[in-house]
Amino acid sequence: QFHMIKYEDLSCDESLGQGSFTRIFKGKKIDIHDGEKRVTEVLLKELDATHKNCWESFFEAASLMSQIAHRHLLLVYGVSVHGAKNIMVQEYVKYGALDLYLKRGRSVSVSWKLDVAKQLASALNFLEEKNIVHGNICAKNLLLAREGDPSQGSSPFIKLSDPGISMAMVGKDVILDRIPWVAPEVLGAPEKLTLECDKWSFGATVWEIFNNGNSLLRGWNLDQKKQFYESFQQLPPSQWTELADLISQCMDYQADFRPSCRSIIRQLNSLITSDYVILHATEPVTQ
Numbered sequence: 001q002f003h004m005i006k007y008e009d010l011s012c013d014e015s016l017g018q019g020s021f022t023r024i025f026k027g028k029k030i031d032i033h034d035g036e037k038r039v040t041e042v043l044l045k046e047l048d049a050t051h052k053n054c055w056e057s058f059f060e061a062a063s064l065m066s067q068i069a070h071r072h073l074l075l076v077y078g079v080s081v082h083g084a085k086n087i088m089v090q091e092y093v094k095y096g097a098l099d100l101y102l103k104r105g106r107s108v109s110v111s112w113k114l115d116v117a118k119q120l121a122s123a124l125n126f127l128e129e130k131n132i133v134h135g136n137i138c139a140k141n142l143l144l145a146r147e148g149d150p151s152q153g154s155s156p157f158i159k160l161s162d163p164g165i166s167m168a169m170v171g172k173d174v175i176l177d178r179i180p181w182v183a184p185e186v187l188g189a190p191e192k193l194t195l196e197c198d199k200w201s202f203g204a205t206v207w208e209i210f211n212n213g214n215s216l217l218r219g220w221n222l223d224q225k226k227q228f229y230e231s232f233q234q235l236p237p238s239q240w241t242e243l244a245d246l247i248s249q250c251m252d253y254q255a256d257f258r259p260s261c262r263s264i265i266r267q268l269n270s271l272i273t274s275d276y277v278i279l280h281a282t283e284p285v286t287q
């Protein structure tokens with residue numbers, strides 16, 4: 001269900017950081033295309049040897065992304081296994097993860113943020129139509145392919161990354177640490193991810209984007225995070241009530257009360273045309 005890439009056709013360059021179970025590197029992939037050699041810039045995502053037992057789940061995530069194509073879904077070229085190394089080969093996305101981009105204090109406008117939210121909603125709508133659950137929607141897994149330049153009127157362009165190791169494989173602590181992005185019902189049944197779980201995560205991710213990549217619960221310990229759900233708390237509402245309404249509809253503790261993707265897109269479209277956007281063309285950077 002995915003393309004196997006020969007290790008010798010890859011070259012690994014600088015390290016770009018690490019996720020919870022993986023390390024990422026910039027690299028190159030060499031193909032022979034009708035007789036001529038072609039070099040492609042790639043992102044190499046290597047599964048930590050300590051989590052070797054998760055390789056099936058790691059590759060399941062890769063095959064999910066390589067079986068379906070959509071403009072806002074990351075392109076996965078294939079996988080390469082070499083001894084103890086399990087490597088997912090992805091298209092290299094120029095500006096990397098959105099959470100880091102926002103935290104670096106780029107002041108982006110309200111319409112920039114709405115544009116990103118709408119692109120994520122269209123990716124989710126595509127997955128919903130194919131009844132595919134992503135399971136790890138968050139700004140860290142949104143990749144920025146184009147910055148968008150307000151003066152040139154060009155808008156940002158994002159790609160949803162692979163979900164990584166599935167919730168069923170990770171420990172309880174990893175699930176708790178994903179509060180507030182993980183839907184509350186997942187804590188009791190991590191192997192039963194539903195499309196509604198992605199709606200909750202969508203709400204938390206929009207909140208995160210409008211909060212410039214800062215998460216309210218950063219630094220909270222796992223008990224405090226667990227308590228946040230056990231007392232049915234919500235993230236603080238944005239002063240933009242229509243946006244706050246959409247986020248709280250998505251982050252409804254009753255999974256079947258969460259809106260459909262079509263409703264989410266409809267509500268985002270009306271937000272885009274509201275006068276709030278013009279009034280807040282470029283928000284002052286609140287760090």
Ligand SMILES: N#Cc1ccc(Nc2nc(N)cc(-n3ccc(CO)n3)n2)cc1
Pocket residue numbers: 016019024043074090091092093094095096097140141143161162
């Ligand atoms: N400085 C810098 C910089 C870092 C990365 C990229 N590019 C990229 N391309 C991908 N395909 C995936 C990722 N990811 C980053 C985190 C995750 C977690 O999922 N993925 N980054 C570009 C610039």
